[in-house]
Amino acid sequence: MLVSRFPGKPSDPLFSRLARPFNHTWVIDRLHCLLRDAKFDPTNFSGHSFRRGAASTALEAGLSVHDIMQLGRWKSDSVQRYFSQSYHSLLNLSR
Structure with missing residues (x-):
């Protein structure tokens, strides 16, 4: 579109x-x-909503943390704060 x-x-x-x-x-x-x-x-909602969503989606899609750090221009392990568990991963944990 x-x-x-x-x-x-x-x-x-x-x-x-x-x-x-x-x-x-x-x-x-x-x-x-x-x-x-x-x-x-x-x-x-803010610009960081996109950043967090993109980081979490990339991790769930199988990208390495290193690759996500490069794509998001993170220089430290602060990227870990942007990862959130999706509804589907939480559902799988509860089984």
């Missing part, structure tokens, strides 16, 4: 708007707008 709303050249950034990369402010403003439309409190 993004490609149809924001078409670009092959040399443009993968995620862009009018051949410019999305910036942090635009993404968070858009996220908060969508959350309000869906009747969620946007103050419960």
